Amino acid sequence: MTHHRFPVRVYYEDTDLAGIVYYANYLKFIERARSEWVRELGVDQVQMKAEGLVFAVRRVEADYLTPAKYDDELVVQTAMEPGSGVRLVVRQDVMRGDEILFSALVTIICMTSEGAVARLPAVIRRFMH
Template identity: 60%
Template sequence: MSHHLTLRVYYEDTDLAGIVYYANYLKYIERGRSEWMRDTGIDQMAMKAASGRVFAVRRVEADYLRPAQFDDLLTVVTDLASATAARIVVDQQVRRGDQVLFTARVTIVCLDGQGRPVRLPQALSRALPEG
């Protein structure tokens, strides 16, 4: 279950040194996860409206390996690492061509309207292999 999202680095993404500001990598991988979810058939807005459930990041382990710069064309790769009834763990990379610039392992949980952990939606659980 690998997903690829292509994006371009804009001037607003960079710092004074002309490289991508470190926090923007977290935005890039968030976009990658959102599109990956969409491709699994999960409409997050509809899920929230129907059940009050939302996804939240519980943990991020990140490594910054090489800088991206203005106008670079990047690919965010999202791969399922594991899934249980209550959480999803994904491995993500930001690449420029064959170069890996950034890696992260992200743990995602589902919360109810009061912020309490709940099981993943059945539609998502069915779409993901048990892990």
Template identity: 60%
Template structure:
């Protein structure tokens, strides 16, 4: 399943050169992951309170391919590429129409209340597989 999330580039997202500041791509993909999880019907606050489970970014591998500029309408694509009992690996892309601007491979770790790795809750893993 591919999740799509639209984002518009605001002036505050750009640097002195007028292009999107590199760290803001990480913000864009973080927001897209949050919206993807929300659209799956998962309340992350309730997940933390009831199951003691939270997600932490374990690894990001990013490629900056083309610049985005003020007022661009972008789309962040998110797709699960691999799941283990305690990790989710995602591919995320930032597109402007058909042009690939940014690509990232992100590994999320599921952590318990003690901040140690734990298994993904079974219902959550099932939703992410569908």
């Protein structure tokens, strides 16, 4: 499975003084979606950490297209892009119905507890081809 949908409802705490979703909260929405996505791929991040490996975001390219508002029902759509054995790239779109409100291209790496770059887990690399 390389495509995932994660529902999000906008709560009051997600909005700013203008009543729209505060820009940084989109990053929280897509982080939650990625966590659920890798869980469904079969990656146990707790076990990874116990083995000395963690995921780290290396780069985010984000486009804010249309604001979401309080009580909107959104979906974060996550899809894998071409990457490498040490770099996972995902496209994440926050949508309200068929409309894309926010779109991000996120590059993720795997690091050791000492901060060195490591190969991605085999379960992730298997889906990259």
